[in-house]
Amino acid sequence: MSELSYPVFRDPEQYTKLRVSHGMLGRLKQWSEHKALDGCLSTTEGVKTICDVPCGPGRLFYYWQRKNLRVHGRDFSQPMADAATRLHAELKLDGTVAAGDAFHLQGAVTETPDLVASVRFVYYFESPERVRLLRSLAAASRRYVLAQFKTSETYRGRRNDARSRVENRGKHHCSSAQMLQEVREAGLTPLRVQPIGEFSDRVFVLAEKPQPGEAPAVHISRAPGRQMASFAALVGAGRPAPTKIQRPPSGCL
Numbered sequence: 001m002s003e004l005s006y007p008v009f010r011d012p013e014q015y016t017k018l019r020v021s022h023g024m025l026g027r028l029k030q031w032s033e034h035k036a037l038d039g040c041l042s043t044t045e046g047v048k049t050i051c052d053v054p055c056g057p058g059r060l061f062y063y064w065q066r067k068n069l070r071v072h073g074r075d076f077s078q079p080m081a082d083a084a085t086r087l088h089a090e091l092k093l094d095g096t097v098a099a100g101d102a103f104h105l106q107g108a109v110t111e112t113p114d115l116v117a118s119v120r121f122v123y124y125f126e127s128p129e130r131v132r133l134l135r136s137l138a139a140a141s142r143r144y145v146l147a148q149f150k151t152s153e154t155y156r157g158r159r160n161d162a163r164s165r166v167e168n169r170g171k172h173h174c175s176s177a178q179m180l181q182e183v184r185e186a187g188l189t190p191l192r193v194q195p196i197g198e199f200s201d202r203v204f205v206l207a208e209k210p211q212p213g214e215a216p217a218v219h220i221s222r223a224p225g226r227q228m229a230s231f232a233a234l235v236g237a238g239r240p241a242p243t244k245i246q247r248p249p250s251g252c253l
Contacts, residue, residue: 006124007170008076012057012083019120020059029200034063036196040206041067043192044115044144049095051113051140053102054121057083065091072109074100103133105140115144120202123150123171127182130172134186138209145188145207149179157201173201183207 009015021029041047050064055073057080064071072095073088075081085097100108102118116137122130137145151157152173161173174182176193183190188207195203 006076009056010077010079012080015056015080016059019056032196032200033202036194036204037063039194040146040192040204043206047114047144049111049113049115049142051105051109051116053100053105053116053118053137054080055084055097056080056120058087058097060117060119061087061091061093065093070094072111072113073097074102074105074108076101103136105136107140109140112142113140114142115146116141117146119146119148122147123173126172127178131182131185134183134188134207138186138188138207141209143209143211144191145209147183147205147207149174149203149205150201151176151179151195151203152201154195154198154201154203156199160201176203179203179205 020026047069049070049072051072051074052060052064053074054077055061055075058073061071061073061084071088071093073081073084074097075084076099078099081097081099088095088097096110098108102121105116118133118137122133125133134145134147137147150160150171150173152161152175157173160171163169164171164173179193180190183205186207187210189210190205190207192206193203194206
């Protein structure tokens with residue numbers, strides 16, 4: 001899928017109805033996602049400002065608020081940006097919300113955020129477009145980029161990857177090695193690969209803009225009960241070994 005063919009979500013109520021789970025299952029999914037985000041943010045330093053793009057109607061604003069972050073939201077759709085603006089005001093968040101293009105993000109935010117996050121978006125595109133998107137996110141960030149991919153290395157990921165290929169669902173699954181390769185092609189240093197869990201096909205990748213004189217340590221997490229490829233195969237020869245291998249709690253979605 002190209003940037004021009006991306007299906008922009010324009011109806012905030014319909015988006016929330018279709019994309020946000022409710023009840024016990026919804027709370028469990030949200031808890032699992034937030035735990036994965038916690039793991040990523042624990043790897044960062046000095047993050048006080050975030051740009052959430054595309055932010056949709058502000059689905060993650062509650063989470064960013066709990067982390068005491070100044071929040072800037074940008075979305076392709078004006079109706080989505082309007083809904084996010086209302087929630088941003090309701091939560092009394094610092095920052096701004098406006099319509100904006102994730103592929104041309106630099107200069108679209110009134111200040112340079114410490115971290116730019118793109119959740120539920122990157123995996124709509126094929127590899128060249130994903131790399132171009134990551135470069136745009138990096139250009140707009142002071143230091144960190146957090147992107148959510150779809151993985152083919154969990155139980156849910158293998159199943160959904162097969163379905164996507166058969167049904168042409170427009171969502172692209174990647175191996176951890178491919179994610180890290182694309183992050184590097186975008187000029188970023190990968191810091192952490194954090195799956196949500198074995199029963200989710202989503203994974204967060206935290207990366208950093210190159211910092212002079214630093215030797216990065218990449219944290220490769222894994223879903224419960226799933227052996228990942230060797231670290232050397234993932235990050236390449238000559239890279240330092242990971243300082244920590246973490247497993248998310250069992251039952252994550």
